[in-house]
Amino acid sequence: EVQLVQSGVEMKKPGESLKISCQTSGYRFASYWIGWVRQMPGKGLEWMAMIFPGDSDTRYSPSFRGQVTISADKSLNTAYLQWNSLKASDTAMYYCAKVQEGYSDPFDFWGQGTLVIVSS
């Protein structure tokens, strides 16, 4: 059974750094793209970035390039999303999701989401 389990709620201050995780199981982690999706409070879904854990190839949305960093650890079957300096506008739910097959495919399995709250 494919599962994506995300790290818990984070409460941070502006300017702080953060790294959230998405631990996967039930499939060959290195062989499928995995991505991150943002959902701001009361808003829709925004595609942020994807990574292919097999060779760490990454793709970023222009809206998020330079704002976040996506990474993966094949030994832990885990993907990460990190910020160097959080802003209040980063407050959102963040979902990781596995890509169905190749890079040009939808997300077929999703994590439960990590809520990030950035407030002074």
Add this chain to the structure above:
Amino acid sequence: EIVMTQSPATLSVSPGETATLSCRASQSITNNLAWYQQKTGQAPRLLIYGASTRATGIPTRFSGSGSGSEFTLTISSLQSDDFAVYYCQQYNRWPPYSFGQGTKLEIK
């Protein structure tokens, strides 16, 4: 960037009836279109991919159609569990694989 536009923003339908949701792409995406359902407090769930193929375990009352730039999600015999927000997503050209803004399907 390909812009995805969904309509209507909110759709009110009675249980047992049929709901028709629309999604338009700003340029052709052939059939690289997915539909997701998101219930309050939950992660999205893949319903349809390839514009018309149901994902594993999705009931047959959910159907997708369209190609190019115009797509439709039809939900027949609406059940109480179907009232949620629905998003379309194109995965034809990245980055990003953009989502529509969502259609909220509510009980009439």
